[in-house]
Amino acid sequence: MTSLPNSTQKKLGLVIDLDTCVGCHACVISCKGWNTENYGAPLSDQDAYGSDPSGTFLNRVHSFEVQPQTGAAQLIHFPKSCLHCDDAPCVTVCPTGASYKRSEDGIVLVNESDCIGCGLCAWACPYGARELDQAAGVMKKCTLCVDRIYNENLPEEDREPACVRTCPAGARHFGDFNDPNSHVSTLSRDRGGMDLMPEQGTAPVNKYLPPRPKDALPEIDVLAPFLTPVAETPKGFLGWLDKTLEKL
Amino acid sequence: MQQPVIDLSPHVSDEVRKTTCYMCACRCGINVHLKDGKVAYIEGNRDHPVNKGVLCAKGSAGIMQVNAPSRLRAPLKRVGPRGSGEFEEISWDEALKIATDWLAPIRKNNPEKLAFFTGRDQSQSFTSFWAQNFGTPNYAAHGGFCSVNMATAGIYTMGGAFWEFGQPDWDHTKLFMLFGVAEDHDSNPIKMGIGKIKARGARVIGVNPIRTGYNAVADDWVGITPGTDGLFILSMVHCLIKAGKVDLEYLAQFTNAPVLVNSDPDSDDFGLLLRDENGKELVIDRTTGQLARFDQPGVRPDLAATHRIGDIEHRPVFHLMADQYLSDDYAPEAVADRCGIPAPRIRAIAAELARVAFEEAFELDQPWTDFRGEKHQTMTGRPVSFHAMRGISAHANGFQTCRALHVLQILLGTVEVPGGFRFKPPYPKPATAHPKPHCKVTPDAPLDGPHLGFVHGPEDLVLRPDGSPARIDKAFTWENPMSAHGLMHMVISNAHAGDPYKIDTLFMYMANMSWNSSMNTRGVIDMLTDTDENGDYVIPRIIYSDAYSSEMVAYADLILPDTTYLERHDCISLLDRPICEADAAADAIRWPVIEPDRDVRGFQSVLCTLGAQLGLPGFINEDGSQKYKDYGDYIVNHIRKPGIGPLAGFRGDGSQSGRGEVNPDQLDRYIENGGFFVEHIPAEASYYKPWNAAYQDWAVNMGLFDSPQPYLFQLYCEPLRKFQRAAEGKGPHQPPDHLRDRIKSTMAPLPIWYETDQTGNDGFSIHALTQRPMAMYHSWGSQNAWLRQLHGHNPLYLPTKLMRENALQDGDWARVSSPHGSITVPVLEMAALNDNTVWTWNAIGKRKGAWALDENAPEATRGFLLNHLIHELLPPKGDGLRWANSDPITGQAAWFDLKVAIEKAPAPTQPGPLQSSPSFAALKSPVPAAPKDLAWKVGK
Amino acid sequence: MHPAPSVIFFTTFSGLGFGLLVFLGIGLPPVTGVTAFAFFTLAYLAAVGGLTASTFHLGHPERALKAFTQWRSSWLSREAWCAVAALLLMAIYGAALVFWNTRLPILGYLGAALSLATVFTTSMIYTQLKTIPRWNSRATPAKFLAYALTGGALLAGQISLAIPALAALAVLQSIVWKQGDTALSRSGSTLASATGLGPIGQVRAFEPPHTGTNYLLREFVHVVGRKHAAKLRLIALILTSGLPIVLLLVPFSHFAAGLAVLSHILGVLTARWLFFAQAEHVVGLYYGKR
Ligand SMILES: Nc1nc2c(c(=O)[nH]1)N[C@H]1C(S)=C(S)[C@@H](COP(=O)(O)OP(=O)(O)OC[C@H]3O[C@@H](n4cnc5c(=O)[nH]c(N)nc54)[C@H](O)[C@@H]3O)O[C@H]1N2
Ligand SMILES: Nc1nc2c(c(=O)[nH]1)N[C@H]1C(S)=C(S)[C@@H](COP(=O)(O)OP(=O)(O)OC[C@H]3O[C@@H](n4cnc5c(=O)[nH]c(N)nc54)[C@H](O)[C@@H]3O)O[C@H]1N2
Ligand code: SF4
Ligand code: SF4
Ligand code: SF4
Ligand code: SF4
Ligand code: SF4
Ligand SMILES: [Mo]
Secondary structure (H helix, E strand, O other): OOOOOOOOOOOEEEEEEOOOOOOOOHHHHHHHHHHHHOOOOOOOEEOOOOOOOEEOOOOEEEEEEEEOOOOOOEEEEEEEOOOOOOOOHHHHOOOOOOEEEOOOOOOEEEOOOOOOOOOHHHHHOOOOOEEEOOOOOOEEEOOOOHHHHOOOOOOHHHOOOHHHHHOOOOOEEEEEOOOOOOHHHHHHHHHOOEOOOHHHOOOOOOEEEOOOOOOOOOOOOOOOHHHOOOOOOHHHHHHHHHHHHHHO | OOOOOOOOOOOOOOEEEEEEOOOOOOOOEEEEEEEOOEEEEEEEOOOOOOOOOOOOHHHHOHHHHHOOOOEOOOOEEEOOOOOOOOEEEOOHHHHHHHHHHHHHHHHHHOHHHEEEEOOOOOOHHHHHHHHHHHOOOOEEOOHHHHOHHHHHHHHHHHOOOOOOOEEEOOOOOOEEEEEOOOOOOOHHHHHHHHHHHHHOOOEEEEEOOEOOHHHHHOOEEEOOOOOOHHHHHHHHHHHHHHOOOOOHHHHHHHEOOOOEEEOOOOOOOOOOEOEOOOOOEEEEEOOOOOEEEOOOOOOOEOOOOOEEEOOEEEEEHHHHHHHHHOOHHHOHHHHHHHHOOOHHHHHHHHHHHHHHHHHOOEEEOOOEEEOOOOEEOOEEEOOEEEEEOHHHHOOOOHHHHHHHHHHHHHHOOOEOOOOOEEEOOOOOOOHHHOOOOOOOOOOOOOOOOOOOOOOOOHHHOOEOOOOOEOOOOOOOOOOOOOOOOOOHHHHHHHHHHOOOOOOOEEEEEOOOOOOOOOOOHHHHHHHHHOEOOOOOEOOOEEEEEEOEOOHHHHHOOEEEEOOOOOOOOEEEOOOOOOOOEOOEEEEEEEOOOOOOOOOOOOHHHHHHHHHHHOOOHHHEOOOOOEOOOOHHHHHHHOOOEOOEOOOOOOEOOOOEOOOOOOOOOHHHHHHHOOOEEEEEOOHHHOOOHHHEHHHHHHHHHHOOOOOOOOOOEOOOOHHHHHHHHHHOOOOOOOOOHHHHHHHHHHOOOOOOOOOOOOOOOOOOOEEEEEEOOOOOOOOHHHHOOOHHHHOOOOOEEEEHHHHHHOOOOOOOEEEEEOOOOEEEEEEEEEOOEOOOEEEEEOOOOOOOOOOOOOOOOHHHHOOOOHHHHOOOEOOOOOOOOOOEOEOOOOOOEOHHHOEEEEEEEOOOOOOOOOOOEOOOOOOOOOOOOOOOOEOOOOOO | OOOOHHHHHHHHHHHHHHHHHHHHHOOOOOOOHHHHHHHHHHHHHHHHHHHHHHHOOOOOHHHHHHHHOOOOOOHHHHHHHHHHHHHHHHHHHHHHHHHHOOOOHHHHHHHHHHHHHHHHHHHHHHHOOOOOOOOOOOHHHHHHHHHHHHHHHHHOOOHHHHHHHHHHHHHHHHHHHHHHHOHHHHHOOOHHHHHOOOOOOEEEEOOOOOOOOOHHHHHHOOOOOHHHHHHHHHHHHHHHHHHHHHHHHOOOOHHHHHHHHHHHHHHHHHHHHHHHHOOOOOHHHHOOOO
């Protein structure tokens, strides 16, 4: 299924709010937990208690420091999982058809029983969203929790990705970008949702909301309206107090 | 080609069991999904009041905690020397017999020779009950080294603290200011709250030398110099008072600002509050101009009027505050350099506080009646809220700093009002409503009352008749009079020194005292293994309960292996640290959702048995038989006061809340309800709780108090003045002379800022801090296969300036030294950091051989602890005394006062992996080696 | 990129093998019988050996046949088809030469074309990757083809062709390296574009998501020191082209020719090592590493 669908009925994806992500890694671990137990092979760990532990994760939280022209440096926590690109290069390079983009909802998936573990799709992904599981020998990636979002064994309200459900800060949002009125479309419009590496031409579905301007509280001087002294001395202050109390 | 057909509705689990997370003290509700009786997946419980469905990384990784190879498997008896890690697995019968044989004679003869300290215990009302029954005065949990400054300052000032016992009004606040918090106990609620208010566009200001986590998402970051928050806060207080931007109405009605203070320096009672014969504080009534009780119906307390009795002048507290804080010493220009915050920025923040508090004030259409009987048609919202934790409290000036912050928020009139800071039941509860500490030891009998409490003057100190400390940790003594949580960090060193006396058995529960929870780790290890001239251990016996193969296990003689949190009963009770919300009282349980596959027992259940074997009155029936079969039995059947037990929900026939008879089905009802119980506070009672008649009545009904307890916020803290007064030589209870000056200068009744003791710090000028990683809980995270991949080692982060000055680059190594010791560690650069501060993640470094990790695990090679640089005592001052590295008021361990020097060091070159120093010999692991690889799937 | 031995081996030897097959296909040298057998064996050992090596890095080599299914879109799949077609065709062609001393020229040309196509498809696997700007260039197929043809000429004993080809290859390789050095910066992908944080200020990678390593770092992030790279490039040029040219210019001896081939192979292996080791995947930007 290496060809990409011309269009998809829905365009499901995530909005990730860089203004509120506190970098807690909750999404990382709930993703690991859900996907270890569910879709396909478990996400394995090598040398789990050893000197060089390493494992498969479908979602990882980076952090970056940004130094503005003036003012203090900022730190931004940056979760990253598959962006379910419209022009997914990871799909078209796949020699076996294991990688595909679903025509119903645009979710990019790996059919693990077809995957030969050649790694090429991971090479093609600019975002590092695919990891070859060392135990199973197949490519793993974010499934957008395809086994949750339609799952009739889950209560309706739980039919959302594990990472979205768990995010304590509410920095992750899930929905259909084909619906201009969906929560994700609105958020992305209002807050300037952006693409990562647009120059790669992948047309990512997931959008990132940029952090709001920081350290914008204007520094003010002695006679700021809210701090105009009522009196300079304790005595003067108590005089003011007397007068003010009269009025209360 | 066809798309593959996939199963969109796979089977999720056979069963969901709802219980409470234990991966930190936040106590979120969890849904544990089971397949074939095994834990398959853990998610948050959407109905739960604490987390409303969300879950943090630790919570989701619980599955890896429950299957961790480091879990202890059976009781252990030490067979090698202490510290070797050589043990023999024994039966529970033998373990209980050993414990009983050790403890029974102690109880019979000298109960104080048992020191029972319980770490980050979530069952303190139970463990303290056990200790009280045993009769030893030596009981406390971990609060003394954790954040007792925060707790006491809050309770003495406003009858409740940030620490777990309150929360911002997330629904209404528009400006949220956070001091010194990396993560805190309210982990998920704070994240949810920040997310919520940011979505609304409210402003978050983070005051922290380090800009990570919450401070990274803060709209404004104040990279303050550590230890100077008090000064910064009081400077804002200066600006606000000077500009008259304080809530006079609120101050007059709800605080002791109008209460009269004896202002005659020559008077014996100088500085004490004027009270009537029943001890009620007195104010001047504005309508009559006469003296009146603060709570007299109809009284309009006057903030300005003074009162003369004889020739003794009495001035309202607010006068004293104006005098003190209008001083130019608190002007932004005067403090800017010390705080590392430009004066205009201090003003800007003060102005923003004033603007939001007063310009964005709003009314909630909610009538209520105050304690004076006055009816109010609305509730006035002042949408400014604050939160703070160890960043301000873990300094030796932390108590006063925390008080300063409370005074700031009270001046703005934003405590217990819409948009401000709100208490969670059982708070508000003034210091006077808490017990006082007890220490009267009677052989073969219980202690005369609860160990811990609040002192209100020198007469309440816990001293023996000769004036020496009654407790092994010297809590409630002149050295740290208001040490409401005890001083767990001093127990081992005092016991080792036999000062104030020697003990026989040290009994500890879930505290990794030979590693990350002690200052001076190496020294503590030496004390635990030190022998006397006869070759006997100086601390003769150590019993310890842990669930895992921690560093501490190796230093005990008898190990009582606990279950993991999914395998036992627990009770998150209104009697100690419940899960209440500002709008509701709530408590919760844990219950065995899976059965242990090892020979382990819940520690509390073990105490039920041990208590019975020792014949402790609270643990036996009249016929001497064991009263509580196990902890579950205790939770249901224990009666603290008539009608009140550990759990408030489903009492009596199941329909009663708060008070009611024992309900044998109570645990089942909790389980049916998702593991918790919530009782909402009526709307008219939801704000102004300390003064709200409806709330007070509701609290009495719930069993939180026995009668309404309205009170005033204590801007002026009289108990402090009483200690100060004693130090001035007044009154019958006198401190030792060497402490007089310190008590006089630090125990000021209005918040002050003082520089912490800098003895020995010459040449050490860089602040060194630790922060909790959100994804790790102290030392336990490292045994978790998923979490340890996130934080497997910890670099020391240096600000750009210090990197340049020391010609350091990422990945280089540096020698970091303090007056006490030195470590060699890898460094990384961080720009968003105070210029004179370095830091690392807390408790990532591990001892080789512990936690079932490989000896070359990065935690044990490159990982390190800052604790090696911190001593529990300050360097000698030359006065022959060793002063504790603690807050002089509460005894709070001053972790963050650490100052260091840094120099580039060659990367360690010995063969094998790069090794930070100091490095310790490997412990012999009491558990088998861990598996190499994991692919954990329980279904199919 | 991680310079995986299997892939270096694969591209080097399959390039050489198919290069030789190209020459054999067009009848250079015009061999038959035992000599042909020797040449074909050499070619097949290299080509098939290389292809086999390539399966070593598969997670599921036993499913390798599935790789034939996606020829419509996947260069790897096309490579599989071309390789099999070329090898089959050339097998018939070779058998005719060896056993019947008959040259089937049409088959030979077709086989040569398919062999070239195989090398081309291999190169396109790399070329197509926008994520690796150094490879994402027309120079990559040109280079792969040049290597294959030069190596083929050398193995086919076409000295007069091989000498200028070796020289040209050295020039081409040098240009490609030079060009490659700026490829990432020309690609427009930066940490700023990768994070979208550029408009705020200068972006720097801070803590990585995990303190340990992971598949991405192992596979995509490999840092070669600059000095080290310059030295290796020189060595590669000398071994690939310099030494073989000298050895071919001295009066012909089988020994010198053998040495020339050996040197060339070592050179190509070095160049291929650099091809991978120096290739920077844009994902490295997220890790502050290239
Ligand atoms: N994930 C996780 N959660 C935990 C824990 C854990 O281990 N892991 N531990 C629990 C426990 S026991 C506790 S006590 C709480 C503690 O929770 P926190 O109070 O958040 O404790 P720390 O992580 O020590 O963070 C202290 C913060 O104060 C800052 N700081 C230090 N000195 C100063 C100062 O002088 N001024 C200011 N303004 N800031 C300063 C530090 O930079 C740091 O950000 O967390 C609890 N929650
Ligand atoms: N440098 C530095 N040091 C610090 C701090 C700091 O900020 N900086 N913070 C201090 C503070 S505030 C605190 S609270 C302490 C925390 O320090 P500790 O309370 O010592 O925390 P842990 O390391 O988690 O150790 C608790 C022990 O409990 C065990 N345990 C876990 N689960 C269970 C269980 O279910 N049952 C039983 N019986 N045992 C269990 C663990 O295995 C571990 O051995 O650290 C202090 N140390
Ligand atoms: S993010 Fe990567 S893996 Fe996901 S669709 Fe885009 S290219 Fe493919
Ligand atoms: S690793 Fe699997 S999914 Fe990826 S390209 Fe190869 S066969 Fe396709
Ligand atoms: S959507 Fe599901 S698979 Fe994707 S990152 Fe979130 S939890 Fe992981
Ligand atoms: S769970 Fe939410 S806040 Fe935490 S790292 Fe993930 S996106 Fe950020
Ligand atoms: S904050 Fe995390 S670790 Fe703590 S109780 Fe909640 S889910 Fe568990
Ligand atoms: Mo703590």
